[in-house]
Amino acid sequence: MRLPCPLCGDRDRREFFYQGAAVTLDRPARDAGDAAWNDYLHNRDNPAGETRDLWHHEAGCGAWIVVHRNTVTHEVYGAELAQKAKA
Amino acid sequence: MRVQGKGLNANGAPLTFTFDGQEYQGREGDTLAAALLANGQRLVGRSFKYHRPRGILSAGSEEPNALVTLGEAAKQDPNIRATTQELFDGLEARSQNAWPSLKNDVMAVNDLMSPFLSAGFYYKTFMWPKAFWEKVYEPIIRRAAGLGALSGETNDDTYEKAFAHCDVLVIGAGPAGIMAALTAARAGLDVILADEDSRMGGRLLAETYDVDGQAGADWATQQIAELNAMENVRLMPRTTVAGAYDQGTYAALERVGHHRADRTGPRECFWRIVSKRSILCAGALERPIAFPNNDRPGIMTAGAVRSYLNRWGVAPGQAVTVFANNDDAHRTALDFIDAGVTVAGVIDSRDSAHALGDYPLFKGGQVIATKGRHGLTSITVEHSGGTEEIATDCLAMSGGWNPTVHLTCHMNGRPTWSDNIFSFVPTEGSVPNMSVAGAANGVFSTLGCLQDGIDTTQRVLVDLGVDAADVETPSAEDAPYRIEPLWQVEGKGRKWLDFQNDVTVKDIRLAALENFRSVEHMKRYTTQGMATDQGKNSNVAALAVLADATGRGIPETGTTTFRPPYSPVAIAAMGAGSQGHGFAPERLMTSHHATTSRGAPMIEAGLWYRPSYFPRSGEETWLDSCNREVTMVRGAVGVCDVSTLGKIDIQGPDAAAFLDFVYCNTFSTLKEKRVRYGLMLREDGHVMDDGTTACLGPNHYVMTTTTAAAGQVMRHLDWVSQALRPDLDVRFASVTEQWAQFAVAGPKSRDLLNTIFDDEIDNDSWPFMACGTVGISGVQGRLFRISFSGEHAYEIAVPARYGASLFGQLTAQAEAMGGGAYGMEALNVMRIEKGFITHAEIHGRTTAFDIGFDRMVSQKKDCIGNAPSRREGLLDPQREQLVGLKPIEADGKLTSGAHLFVEGADAVRLNSQGYVTSVCYSPTLGHDLGLAFLKDGPNRYGEHVILVDHLRDVRTLYEVCHPVFLDPEGELARG
Numbered sequence A: 001m002r003l004p005c006p007l008c009g010d011r012d013r014r015e016f017f018y019q020g021a022a023v024t025l026d027r028p029a030r031d032a033g034d035a036a037w038n039d040y041l042h043n044r045d046n047p048a049g050e051t052r053d054l055w056h057h058e059a060g061c062g063a064w065i066v067v068h069r070n071t072v073t074h075e076v077y078g079a080e081l082a083q084k085a086k087a
Numbered sequence B: 001m002r003v004q005g006k007g008l009n010a011n012g013a014p015l016t017f018t019f020d021g022q023e024y025q026g027r028e029g030d031t032l033a034a035a036l037l038a039n040g041q042r043l044v045g046r047s048f049k050y051h052r053p054r055g056i057l058s059a060g061s062e063e064p065n066a067l068v069t070l071g072e073a074a075k076q077d078p079n080i081r082a083t084t085q086e087l088f089d090g091l092e093a094r095s096q097n098a099w100p101s102l103k104n105d106v107m108a109v110n111d112l113m114s115p116f117l118s119a120g121f122y123y124k125t126f127m128w129p130k131a132f133w134e135k136v137y138e139p140i141i142r143r144a145a146g147l148g149a150l151s152g153e154t155n156d157d158t159y160e161k162a163f164a165h166c167d168v169l170v171i172g173a174g175p176a177g178i179m180a181a182l183t184a185a186r187a188g189l190d191v192i193l194a195d196e197d198s199r200m201g202g203r204l205l206a207e208t209y210d211v212d213g214q215a216g217a218d219w220a221t222q223q224i225a226e227l228n229a230m231e232n233v234r235l236m237p238r239t240t241v242a243g244a245y246d247q248g249t250y251a252a253l254e255r256v257g258h259h260r261a262d263r264t265g266p267r268e269c270f271w272r273i274v275s276k277r278s279i280l281c282a283g284a285l286e287r288p289i290a291f292p293n294n295d296r297p298g299i300m301t302a303g304a305v306r307s308y309l310n311r312w313g314v315a316p317g318q319a320v321t322v323f324a325n326n327d328d329a330h331r332t333a334l335d336f337i338d339a340g341v342t343v344a345g346v347i348d349s350r351d352s353a354h355a356l357g358d359y360p361l362f363k364g365g366q367v368i369a370t371k372g373r374h375g376l377t378s379i380t381v382e383h384s385g386g387t388e389e390i391a392t393d394c395l396a397m398s399g400g401w402n403p404t405v406h407l408t409c410h411m412n413g414r415p416t417w418s419d420n421i422f423s424f425v426p427t428e429g430s431v432p433n434m435s436v437a438g439a440a441n442g443v444f445s446t447l448g449c450l451q452d453g454i455d456t457t458q459r460v461l462v463d464l465g466v467d468a469a470d471v472e473t474p475s476a477e478d479a480p481y482r483i484e485p486l487w488q489v490e491g492k493g494r495k496w497l498d499f500q501n502d503v504t505v506k507d508i509r510l511a512a513l514e515n516f517r518s519v520e521h522m523k524r525y526t527t528q529g530m531a532t533d534q535g536k537n538s539n540v541a542a543l544a545v546l547a548d549a550t551g552r553g554i555p556e557t558g559t560t561t562f563r564p565p566y567s568p569v570a571i572a573a574m575g576a577g578s579q580g581h582g583f584a585p586e587r588l589m590t591s592h593h594a595t596t597s598r599g600a601p602m603i604e605a606g607l608w609y610r611p612s613y614f615p616r617s618g619e620e621t622w623l624d625s626c627n628r629e630v631t632m633v634r635g636a637v638g639v640c641d642v643s644t645l646g647k648i649d650i651q652g653p654d655a656a657a658f659l660d661f662v663y664c665n666t667f668s669t670l671k672e673k674r675v676r677y678g679l680m681l682r683e684d685g686h687v688m689d690d691g692t693t694a695c696l697g698p699n700h701y702v703m704t705t706t707t708a709a710a711g712q713v714m715r716h717l718d719w720v721s722q723a724l725r726p727d728l729d730v731r732f733a734s735v736t737e738q739w740a741q742f743a744v745a746g747p748k749s750r751d752l753l754n755t756i757f758d759d760e761i762d763n764d765s766w767p768f769m770a771c772g773t774v775g776i777s778g779v780q781g782r783l784f785r786i787s788f789s790g791e792h793a794y795e796i797a798v799p800a801r802y803g804a805s806l807f808g809q810l811t812a813q814a815e816a817m818g819g820g821a822y823g824m825e826a827l828n829v830m831r832i833e834k835g836f837i838t839h840a841e842i843h844g845r846t847t848a849f850d851i852g853f854d855r856m857v858s859q860k861k862d863c864i865g866n867a868p869s870r871r872e873g874l875l876d877p878q879r880e881q882l883v884g885l886k887p888i889e890a891d892g893k894l895t896s897g898a899h900l901f902v903e904g905a906d907a908v909r910l911n912s913q914g915y916v917t918s919v920c921y922s923p924t925l926g927h928d929l930g931l932a933f934l935k936d937g938p939n940r941y942g943e944h945v946i947l948v949d950h951l952r953d954v955r956t957l958y959e960v961c962h963p964v965f966l967d968p969e970g971e972l973a974r975g
């Protein structure tokens, strides 16, 4: 599997650390309440199809990236820097 | 038997080899199978289940029968296919699965037991008594049924791993593959052409066809030479592309050393090839026909029989017969007549068959019986004119050809049934960016393959936006395939389908009868296609038999899928470089050499190696050394390498705000040249890590992490800064390996440092938690007055290149002052005495509240984990919280991992009040002590608890106390 790091180009999957769904980009406010925080921390979709998830180019440039891909076909549509991405 | 003047290696040098100890002669360029057949050795193995005598079936990697063992002892390589093993001088091969000898195998008794060993016999026969399965049945079955064995010894052969990249990967170098590679290469693309054979050319090496007016093998050699001369082409012979993976990645196994007597250098190389596009030109595999006793040595596929004659000059028999349902197999008869070998007859199941040459043809014929215990002697043929027995020692059979679709199935694709060729063809788009050409695509004439190789590649060039290449189609034969399906022949005797797993037509029918009608169920019930060859010769015929037995068509019956690897790959190749020291990177401290030369046993901490203790003469156990080191630090001075702790340099106008956000306590109030302890939470409010951070100057900090969590913390800081707080102007970098850092601890620590510092320090200039720069023989270092032992202590850091030298100086001075180096055991004892936590306590399930640090979670600011740390249940007094444990009973054992119970309660999980995390013997206090988590712990000091360790059979009464056992006011560290 290869992932397109926006800074480094196509790189082998082994260079990346996998984190999880990109919804964690949308961090609740401190006073959002337990329900919002519990949802943010623990509830995830398990999509069969398109997904956006977070990878860290740990053995590369150190960028956190959001990868848009398909869990069924394994197609990778693209990636953007987490710094510029929206959840 | 060799045929004079035939074979591409007719002039090959003579080679000597042995098989089961018997010496034979072969020729350079032979495979082991070719050389065995040249010597008339037809019997080469015993079958898996019934120990039936078996010979060579094929001439390629699909071979199910001819598996042998090469090499001795640790260097033993089992299950080598004789059909792909290249002969070398001195090769020693042994047969497998036979005892005491290949000809007289006692386990052949299984063959007489066959009525009891049919499909599903495991499930039916060995059901009772249940306990017998593991102890009695399974070991016996495993011993009787099998392939070659490993030696069990450690093999020091080397294997390699490598990556390769290309625009176009062409898999297979037959006529289609050669034209595909030429077309792509002439268009200027980077091309890799991989082929599992030692010589490229595919079927052109095995046939007598002409291409462009010259012998096909010669034509292939010329094209390969042209490709080899091109800078944008890499030829990879002896390389099996074994698996197709995501984003154009392919696994390939190169056999680097198996063909050489010299065992230096790697045996195999495991490649990961990354391509923009791939073109599968893997050809086709011929399928046998399931007729009674079709497994005798001497019965081979027709194409293989031709290969042995045309490529290696070997006639596998002296009176050859052919049994087929298609025109192609007739070529075997023509080639043997041309070579002067007797062709005793061609049996063709088609009423419409025509003889293509001068040989006896039995139209509408079938082979209904065979004879010959250790090798074929005759066949019985039933045909339109009657029944007769024909003497023959080599029967060439062909049920047609199956396109080699395997790689197209590796990403869940299913092939499509074709009524034109009565086989499966690849389904387009099964593997993204893979095209298929030639016989693998169901195109069987030579001209068709050449043309399909060009056309397919031209389409790839269009996709890639590359100008079409100038390639002319060579002239070649374009004979039609002409086949009528024939899957099985009725008659007395077993009709073998899967030769490697001993599956017969009857087994498939039995599966259908017992309602294992789904192809997936049939496969598992009968083990059809589950051997190491994945049923390459037999799956399609087995499906046809199942379809017939269930009254469905083949397309409706469907097919099982093929999975990687295409042919077996040694784990040693996939794990190349990972044995021994290669298993994981080793990170060594600058003091490593000095430490090991003092005899210190090293322990792993993450990837680092750290000393357990520094043994001195007279000390017999680790505890002797550990006790002495603790007493030494507490009484004088000790030196410990702490370079393994993660160090992260943090700079920028918003560095303090960043620290406030990642630590739960406040750092923006930390003054320059001061150090503060920091606690880091995960976003879910549990503790991630702890450490100290020093303010070295305006907007400049250096953070330390625990050794094991350094990578995780760095990743976390990247996450926070890039994803959550891109508004903060801050930059950071790991400097763990740039600085060597040593703890100097004990009442004489300052005295020691003053012997090596350029300028003396004192308590006023360097109070507790101060930091700054110091000069050591002109080298600028960093000094931190921090303590993990509770003693008056410092950590001194210098650029890593001075680490070894400084460690030498510090330990020499320490020893002169009655101290010395100490290791992890003493460090651990001293931190437990002080109640300092490590990852034994912050193990991922504890909160700041649990370790008594909840007041550190500042409510004046937001930070990672702030709000979630106050969620319901996380501040509950009934949570298990950090306490100390001290003994009541003399010699009462204390073990880490033990659970705590109130006196009188049953020691069962529901009654557990908590658990022990860290234990030690404290030489300072003269008894054992421990840290534990206990429900409502801080309110239970003085209570007695029973400590129960069911694993070590320990049960002891302990007293709950404050977790800080020594110097609770912290006066020693400030002194």
Ligand SMILES: [Zn+2]
Pocket: A005, A006, A007, A008, A009, A057, A060, A061, A062, A063
């Ligand atoms: Zn990158």
